[in-house]
Amino acid sequence: MEALWVQAPHRRWNPLRREWVLVSPHRTQRPWQGQMETPAVPAPITYDPTCYLCPGNMRANGERTPQYESTYVFQNDFAALKQDVPQAQLDLGYGLLRAETERGICRVLCFDPRHDLTLATMEVGKIRSVVDMWTSQAEELGARPEIQYVQIFENRGAMMGASNPHPHGQVWATEHIPNEPLMELAAQQEYYAKSQEPLLTAYLRTELIEQERVVASNETWVAVVPFWAVWPFETLLLPRCPVSSFTGLNAEERDGLADILHTLTAGYNRVFDTPFPYSMGFHPAPSDGQPHPEWTLHAHFYPPLLRSATVRKFMVGFELLGSPQRDITPESAAATLRSVMQAE
Amino acid sequence: MEALWVQAPHRRWNPLRREWVLVSPHRTQRPWQGQMETPAVPAPITYDPTCYLCPGNMRANGERTPQYESTYVFQNDFAALKQDVPQAQLDLGYGLLRAETERGICRVLCFDPRHDLTLATMEVGKIRSVVDMWTSQAEELGARPEIQYVQIFENRGAMMGASNPHPHGQVWATEHIPNEPLMELAAQQEYYAKSQEPLLTAYLRTELIEQERVVASNETWVAVVPFWAVWPFETLLLPRCPVSSFTGLNAEERDGLADILHTLTAGYNRVFDTPFPYSMGFHPAPSDGQPHPEWTLHAHFYPPLLRSATVRKFMVGFELLGSPQRDITPESAAATLRSVMQAE
Ligand SMILES: O=P(O)(O)O[C@H]1O[C@H](CO)[C@@H](O)[C@H](O)[C@H]1O
Ligand SMILES: O=P(O)(O)O[C@H]1O[C@H](CO)[C@@H](O)[C@H](O)[C@H]1O
Numbered sequence: 068m069e070a071l072w073v074q075a076p077h078r079r080w081n082p083l084r085r086e087w088v089l090v091s092p093h094r095t096q097r098p099w100q101g102q103m104e105t106p107a108v109p110a111p112i113t114y115d116p117t118c119y120l121c122p123g124n125m126r127a128n129g130e131r132t133p134q135y136e137s138t139y140v141f142q143n144d145f146a147a148l149k150q151d152v153p154q155a156q157l158d159l160g161y162g163l164l165r166a167e168t169e170r171g172i173c174r175v176l177c178f179d180p181r182h183d184l185t186l187a188t189m190e191v192g193k194i195r196s197v198v199d200m201w202t203s204q205a206e207e208l209g210a211r212p213e214i215q216y217v218q219i220f221e222n223r224g225a226m227m228g229a230s231n232p233h234p235h236g237q238v239w240a241t242e243h244i245p246n247e248p249l250m251e252l253a254a255q256q257e258y259y260a261k262s263q264e265p266l267l268t269a270y271l272r273t274e275l276i277e278q279e280r281v282v283a284s285n286e287t288w289v290a291v292v293p294f295w296a297v298w299p300f301e302t303l304l305l306p307r308c309p310v311s312s313f314t315g316l317n318a319e320e321r322d323g324l325a326d327i328l329h330t331l332t333a334g335y336n337r338v339f340d341t342p343f344p345y346s347m348g349f350h351p352a353p354s355d356g357q358p359h360p361e362w363t364l365h366a367h368f369y370p371p372l373l374r375s376a377t378v379r380k381f382m383v384g385f386e387l388l389g390s391p392q393r394d395i396t397p398e399s400a401a402a403t404l405r406s407v408m409q410a411e
Numbered sequence: 412m413e414a415l416w417v418q419a420p421h422r423r424w425n426p427l428r429r430e431w432v433l434v435s436p437h438r439t440q441r442p443w444q445g446q447m448e449t450p451a452v453p454a455p456i457t458y459d460p461t462c463y464l465c466p467g468n469m470r471a472n473g474e475r476t477p478q479y480e481s482t483y484v485f486q487n488d489f490a491a492l493k494q495d496v497p498q499a500q501l502d503l504g505y506g507l508l509r510a511e512t513e514r515g516i517c518r519v520l521c522f523d524p525r526h527d528l529t530l531a532t533m534e535v536g537k538i539r540s541v542v543d544m545w546t547s548q549a550e551e552l553g554a555r556p557e558i559q560y561v562q563i564f565e566n567r568g569a570m571m572g573a574s575n576p577h578p579h580g581q582v583w584a585t586e587h588i589p590n591e592p593l594m595e596l597a598a599q600q601e602y603y604a605k606s607q608e609p610l611l612t613a614y615l616r617t618e619l620i621e622q623e624r625v626v627a628s629n630e631t632w633v634a635v636v637p638f639w640a641v642w643p644f645e646t647l648l649l650p651r652c653p654v655s656s657f658t659g660l661n662a663e664e665r666d667g668l669a670d671i672l673h674t675l676t677a678g679y680n681r682v683f684d685t686p687f688p689y690s691m692g693f694h695p696a697p698s699d700g701q702p703h704p705e706w707t708l709h710a711h712f713y714p715p716l717l718r719s720a721t722v723r724k725f726m727v728g729f730e731l732l733g734s735p736q737r738d739i740t741p742e743s744a745a746a747t748l749r750s751v752m753q754a755e
Contacts, residue, residue, distance in 0.1 A: 075497070076493055077496075078510065089585075093493070147420065147729070152421075157412075164621075165423065166423045171420070221728065227725065246733065294507075348728060348733075381571065385589075387692075387711075389562045389564075
């Protein structure tokens with residue numbers, strides 16, 4: 068890109084959220100005298116007798132985790148959502164104080180019996196089992212009449228609120244479509260109505276021509292630092308074929324997803340030579356019984372580290388009250404990620 | 412409120428952002444085995460020779476901070492925004508990769524020469540000087556033709572990305588209205604067109620009748636835990652008289668603002684007997700040359716602590732990919748805050 072966009076403060080449009088992001092590339096020289104994070108370290112043992120996700124151990128509710136050998140799914144013992152909620156609405160006046168009950172299901176998704184592994188260190192074949200688990204969860208939960216959205220995600224690392232290093236993610240399935248997919252739905256529908264093509268299909272085509280923000284790819288999937296990235300090393304995972312949900316993925320696409328997840332997470336670990344913390348999750352089309360030709364299944368990776376294993380980006384004052392702001396350009400983040408992906 | 416809303420998962424409507432927030436009140440029993448924060452400690456010295464905000468010390472750019480006695484304002488040495496930016500736009504195709512340059516001004520606002528003070532420990536008369544500084548900054552920056560929004564904020568505590576404990580805030584004035592005030596503008600305009608009354612006037616009236624979420628008040632200002640609070644002890648500061656900007660505040664209202672800021676921040680410190688970290692900031696009407704009868708000046712406080720000085724709320728996986736989620740009800744947070752405010 069032209070020098071101007073590498074040097075001058077500017078804003079970039081996020082067409083998926085229809086919002087702007089502030090980019091301050093000249094600010095990378097800023098010294099950091101603030102909070103230093105504790106660098107993440109890999110779990111050193113394959114089995115932890117105090118871990119409730121390790122096979123054979125006791126959970127908070129007194130149940131025992133079985134001797135599972137691949138993946139394992141169970142109901143979250145401290146679920147943020149429940150199924151047996153009476154339906155009720157509240158309006159304390161003027162439409163300004165409104166509440167309604169929300170039904171849902173929260174499950175914990177164990178990726179592997181081994182306590183010390185992560186997506187970055189698991190074999191691709193094992194990640195393929197994780198993809199299959201996500202697919203069957205999305206299928207089963209999405210088919211329920213009371214569920215309109217199936218949000219699969221992973222919080223990795225203590226810095227991202229994960230309370231256990233055992234490789235696992237979560238699924239929260241909800242009665243209503245949450246805010247983020249709702250914004251993406253409106254944006255993708257608007258674009259599709261205008262162009263008769265999914266927004267993310269057109270976007271991926273441009274990124275494949277540009278190449279500047281592509282960090283990894285295989286026959287079926289591409290990982291890019293999106294043009295509108297907020298987090299320093301944020302990435303977006305896109306399928307090459309337009310597919311709107313997990314159930315639409317064929318065997319080759321599932322293999323490809325496992326492969327690119329391995330490349331991406333292993334690459335992240337090499338950026339600062341530390342287990343890279345992140346929150347990641349998939350955005351499939353809503354399971355609201357409607358067709359979704361506008362929607363492309365995709366995954367977002369939101370990693371907080373900015374300059375080293377101990378210096379993160381804080382999303383605070385201006386970010387919370389104004390707009391998200393970033394200090395390095397998406398193009399320079401992509402160049403860094405590309406170099407570590409190729410170094411493998 | 413009825414028992415249902417104290418026990419059952421539900422969602423609440425945020426009329427200022429026109430979005431839902433998930434509330435999971437039954438989840439407070441959840442044990443916490445994740446990251447423990449380093450508790451904040453007050454700065455122990457009134458003058459720190461290495462602090463660039465203390466009077467007489469050298470800044471990064473070689474300038475010397477004067478021997479100021481009340482407040483002091485200077486241009487941020489590592490500003491995220493600059494004034495001398497050529498105007499340019501970029502569109503890499505399909506309207507999906509768009510950027511434009513952004514002009515602006517970033518300043519650091521020192522609240523007091525003493526290194527060890529905070530809004531919570533400063534005398535009300537000194538906070539009144541801070542209110543006057545905010546007012547003159549809002550006035551001066553808002554009058555510039557290239558500035559459409561003046562975002563005043565404070566990041567307090569290392570946990571919220573503050574790199575220096577010296578009492579200070581910032582102002583980022585921007586060419587375009589940032590995302591958050593833009594959302595609030597649309598919501599307030601819609602409500603005003605429908606009701607011929609500002610949204611926050613109607614909201615405050617309801618809260619003053621309900622009282623359940625009011626945590627502090629004086630003749631001119633009221634602090635509530637908003638019905639739609641996201642952060643555990645989030646509060647919203649509202650003026651009793653409809654006023655849309657700092658310059659609209661009379662002397663009594665400025666005194667009242669100083670007073671309630673003292674009550675609120677000192678109260679926060681008593682919740683977990685620790686200097687309470689937060690990001691806070693004001694949302695005045697845009698300075699876009701338009702009249703804003705729909706707008707009410709207000710301040711948001713976003714503090715991250717959830718259960719103790721060391722256990723915070725993480726806004727991660729589901730929050731980043733789905734919707735914000737909270738574990739204690741706004742009403743129980745308000746009851747806690749009220750009890751510590753009255754304990755003074
Ligand atoms: O400018 P500071 O205080 O060094 O930086 C802090 O506040 C800024 C504005 O909210 C954020 O962009 C930074 O991430 C944060 O560390
Ligand atoms: O359920 P967990 O892993 O204990 O909790 C973590 O993920 C949740 C979903 O993103 C968040 O609401 C919590 O704040 C976070 O600590």
